[in-house]
Amino acid sequence: MTSGSFPKPEHDHQRCVARLVRHAEQLCIKAGVRLTVQRLAILKIIGSSHKATGAYDVLEVMAKQGQRAAPVTVYRALDFLISVGLVHRISSLNAFIACHHSHGSNPVQLLICKACGGVGELELPAVTRALKEAAGKAGFSVDEPVVEVTGVCAHCCAA
Amino acid sequence: MTSGSFPKPEHDHQRCVARLVRHAEQLCIKAGVRLTVQRLAILKIIGSSHKATGAYDVLEVMAKQGQRAAPVTVYRALDFLISVGLVHRISSLNAFIACHHSHGSNPVQLLICKACGGVGELELPAVTRALKEAAGKAGFSVDEPVVEVTGVCAHCCAA
DNA sequence: TTTGTAATGTTATACTATTGCATTTGTTAT
DNA sequence: ATAACAAATGCAATAGTATAACATTACAAA
Numbered sequence: 001m002t003s004g005s006f007p008k009p010e011h012d013h014q015r016c017v018a019r020l021v022r023h024a025e026q027l028c029i030k031a032g033v034r035l036t037v038q039r040l041a042i043l044k045i046i047g048s049s050h051k052a053t054g055a056y057d058v059l060e061v062m063a064k065q066g067q068r069a070a071p072v073t074v075y076r077a078l079d080f081l082i083s084v085g086l087v088h089r090i091s092s093l094n095a096f097i098a099c100h101h102s103h104g105s106n107p108v109q110l111l112i113c114k115a116c117g118g119v120g121e122l123e124l125p126a127v128t129r130a131l132k133e134a135a136g137k138a139g140f141s142v143d144e145p146v147v148e149v150t151g152v153c154a155h156c157c158a159a
Numbered sequence: 160m161t162s163g164s165f166p167k168p169e170h171d172h173q174r175c176v177a178r179l180v181r182h183a184e185q186l187c188i189k190a191g192v193r194l195t196v197q198r199l200a201i202l203k204i205i206g207s208s209h210k211a212t213g214a215y216d217v218l219e220v221m222a223k224q225g226q227r228a229a230p231v232t233v234y235r236a237l238d239f240l241i242s243v244g245l246v247h248r249i250s251s252l253n254a255f256i257a258c259h260h261s262h263g264s265n266p267v268q269l270l271i272c273k274a275c276g277g278v279g280e281l282e283l284p285a286v287t288r289a290l291k292e293a294a295g296k297a298g299f300s301v302d303e304p305v306v307e308v309t310g311v312c313a314h315c316c317a318a
Numbered sequence: 319t320t321t322g323t324a325a326t327g328t329t330a331t332a333c334t335a336t337t338g339c340a341t342t343t344g345t346t347a348t
Numbered sequence: 349a350t351a352a353c354a355a356a357t358g359c360a361a362t363a364g365t366a367t368a369a370c371a372t373t374a375c376a377a378a
Contacts, residue, residue: 006297092250092305111299127289131308134281138165139313140270146251146307154298
């Protein structure tokens with residue numbers, strides 16, 4: 001995708017998580033990495049809402065599910081999920097969001113609704129290109145651009 | 160400025176901080192807000208390096224200067240300095256950098272060197288515009304874009 | 319000088335993330 | 349199969365970042 005998407009409130013999470021899981025399984029097989037039960041469980045928790053989820057939120061949910069775990073467990077799983085592109089880190093919120101798309105290695109831009117907490121994704125190569133070019137003029141070699149846009153989503157604008 | 164800048168290692172901090180202080184004084188007078196000694200002291204500390212500075216780094220420096228303070232003091236000053244545009248928050252590092260420029264209310268893009276820790280600024284209206292436009296197509300009304308680019312600066316590239 | 323607001327002080331605590339080391343699990347080669 | 353190795357997990361402690369709640373002081377305008 002080159003345009004944008006923002007989750008609708010009436011979204012069918014059930015189906016959406018199922019799709020995410022299939023995506024994850026295929027991706028990990030192809031990459032030759034292990035999607036363990038724990039990692040999958042944590043991915044499901046993060047993917048079951050389209051809002052930014054903190055590491056300790058994940059822990060809480062796990063506790064309710066009877067899977068008690070230490071923080072480091074969640075952080076390790078998150079590191080893994082981020083490394084394979086199944087989760088994005090949201091620096092400005094110290095939180096995480098599941099990635100429902102395949103971006104390859106293209107950087108992503110996040111839209112964060114201040115009102116409902118929902119998070120959407122954009123994939124704008126033009127933005128990435130413009131950043132690389134401008135940075136390059138200053139002799140700066142770009143590694144990874146973090147682009148997080150706060151604002152108000154369509155649904156909350158209307159309300 | 161519309162192009163970019165990245166601090167040179169051989170930079171003259173002394174002069175640079177003096178300029179920052181003048182800038183801050185004028186800006187606060189114009190805005191009708193109080194640049195107290197404490198706020199100024201903290202601005203100087205942050206502005207005396209062109210690397211990302213953590214809140215607790217500031218505290219350490221203050222302690223060495225004999226000005227003991229509680230974390231909340233620093234965070235309050237930082238909130239103020241950010242609100243008037245004298246400091247930028249670097250979300251991806253949980254750190255801060257003094258702003259030596261006048262951006263008006265234009266969003267800024269930060270360049271963060273992984274090697275030396277130096278931080279530079281860009282002001283690229285085109286990037287901001289592209290983000291607003293793409294977000295707008297998804298019905299998203301942009302408030303504040305956070306753009307932080309990690310990479311390697313010219314000086315460190317050469318080395 | 320009173321009066322109200324902004325700024326600061328003080329203490330405690332909440333929230334986020336990592337380190338170090340022991341143990342288990344899964345994979346590969348023999 | 350099983351030995352041997354690497355990856356993943358468990359566990360406990362602790363480091364690092366940020367805010368809450370409430371008391372006090374400093375400042376500016378009436």
